[in-house]
Amino acid sequence: MPDPKVLSIVLAGGEGKRLLPLTIDRAKPAVPFGGTYRLIDFVLSNLVNSGLRAIVVLTQYKSHSLDRHISETWRFSSQLGNYIASVPAQQRVGKSWFQGSADAIYQSLNLVYDAKPDVVVVAGADHVYRMDFRQMIEAHMNSGAACTVAAVRQPLALSDQFGVIETDPNDPERIARFVEKPETTEGLPDAPGEFLASMGNYVFDARALVGAVRADAGDQYSKRDMGGDIIPAFVARGEAGVYDFSRNTVPGASERDKDYWRDVGTIDAFYDAHMDLIAPVPLFNLYNMSWPLYTRHTVLPPAKFIHDVDNHPGRAVDSIVAPGVVVSGGYVEGSVVSDAVKIDSLAAVSSSIIMNDVHIGRGARVHKAILDKNVFVPPGETVGIFPELDAERGFTVTESGLTVVAKNQVVDDNPFE
Ligand code: ADQ
Structure with missing residues (x-):
């Protein structure tokens, strides 16, 4: 199978209310992390290291420092179809300030029409992890699903923070049920204390994504949310597959940090993820230069x-x-x-x-x-x-x-x- 043409859309408009006061005047993906990074650097490094070089970043809430960071850090030649473009909400079609993440994509569909991709990767911008998206795209292509959701195990107590995935017992790679942030949920058969959480990263067949967000835009009951509306619609049609993050491998990862993924949506989670970096044998190794994490370098002398x-x-x-x-x-x-x-x-x-x-x-x-x-x-x-x-x-x-x-x-x- 020839390599599909891929467009990546990074959703970077989140307000990050639970990270206040760190998000008083910056978007959550622009929150500084790990001494020299911003949160968005992790997903962008992952996409670029995966060889995906057509990337649009959809911004919205207080995007000034995010836009500046992206334009100063993530510039590369637009020749040969390579680009990382930050697209602020105000510049998009229509008069309405968009609502949920699905609306952000709907309002940016012209970018999809221009790029003419076979496959669209949609990724969140607030997580700390290393991931080779090529492996997920390959699994998506082989599965025949119209939409594939990346999944990671999380403790049951966190079900109200994530999309909860239930797989089909007869076909464990299909999603039978998807519920966005339920108060409670049931444990997995092989791990009663855990459930399968959506990582907020998706791979879509481009046509299917366009059809889904257009249909959603006409649905008066929709909240225009990827996790709350679009993914459940694919699941209802039996077209959604799951990609188990623990299958993903990146070069140089250690036994200890190979499955590391953190949503740093709260102050406590943000703090804990920092402590993971400084443990003498770190839970997440910033120093793995086989899968480098890029960020802006200023003209500063050494410490x-x-x-x-x-x-x-x-x-x-x-x-x-x-x-x-x-x-x-x-x-x-x-x-x-x-x-x-x-x-x-x-x-x-x-x-x-x-x-x-x-x-x-x-x-x-x-x-x-x-x-x-x-x-x-x-x-x-x-x-x-x-x-x-x-x-x-x-x-x-x-x-x-x-x-x-x-x-x-x-x-x-x-x-x-
Ligand atoms: P949340 O992160 O709570 O859950 P949401 O607030 O929609 O969902 O944020 C998802 C991503 O979209 C974030 O990167 C955010 O910055 C961005 N975003 C939100 N609104 C946007 C807008 N209008 N324009 C542009 N970007 C926007 C999601 C999924 C869950 C999943 C968790 C994993 O809905 O199912 O479990 O991510 O953390």
Whole structure:
């Protein structure tokens, strides 16, 4: 079979309400991750490494920093049909601001007509994983299904966050039932504590996708959602197949991280995924250069760790530290430190995620916290040490006790002054 012509559509319009305050003024796929990346870099790296070079990114909500990141990072020659184009909602047909993800595709159908693909890959933009999409496309072509949904096992308690897939007992590669985010669901026969979740990545025969989103656009009861409306419609017609992510292999993956996939939709999941990066034997290995993860590289000098004038050493252990960071007489442990952060004498940062351009002053202490871009922690101040105080100061404190400080804030020592 000749290689099919593939168009990839990345859905990048999500608001990411559950990631607030990190999504106050950026779309979820633009949220910084892992010191130097943005969430969207994972799916784009996967597509590009899979040899798929015709990619449109559909943006919508607060897309400024996302558009800038894409245009600065993901430029390549449009010759020979290679492109990554970011398409903001405002520029699409019609007057209506689009509703769900299926509407985003409907409003962008001209891009599909222009590209004339045989197959369309539709992928979410908010997940951390490595995946060879070619293998999924091949499985799709061999199965004869009109639509194939990538699936991964998840614990039962998370059924309300995902599309739940039930396969046909007589044909385990067919989807018999698909329910979007049910409160509860049943366990798998071979794993009673788990269910099969949709990863939000799909492969469609191009004609079938066009037909489905056009039909959906005329359905007054539809919510215009890929998971809630389009996939169930394929399932109802017996045309949907499942692709088990655990079959997917990428070069250089270890036994430990080969099936790694995380939806980082909540602050806790976002935090946990960062901790997965810094474990001495990481659950997700950023350093596998056989399947590189691309991101924007700024003109920053290497990270620097120095003794201060009083000879206190500047150190970091069990951490990842981005370029441009200067740790002078401070201590960092179990943390992810992004570009151009400054950590001063006797400051201690532990079990935290520090985003770019943060400054942590002399003797300040930061523990179990996420500090967004450009936060200033004045000398002697704390974040995350006293969660009740943090909540009083207006910072987000999660049930698990993480403190999140939004962009550009100064951590005030006395909010009542
Ligand atoms: P969710 O992620 O909750 O569930 P949704 O909010 O529609 O679904 O987001 C899916 C993707 O589409 C995200 O990448 C988001 O950024 C983007 N998106 C949402 N609305 C958009 C719009 N109007 N324009 C452009 N992009 C938009 C989905 C599936 C579930 C599946 C989970 C896996 O619906 O079945 O289990 O993903 O995380």
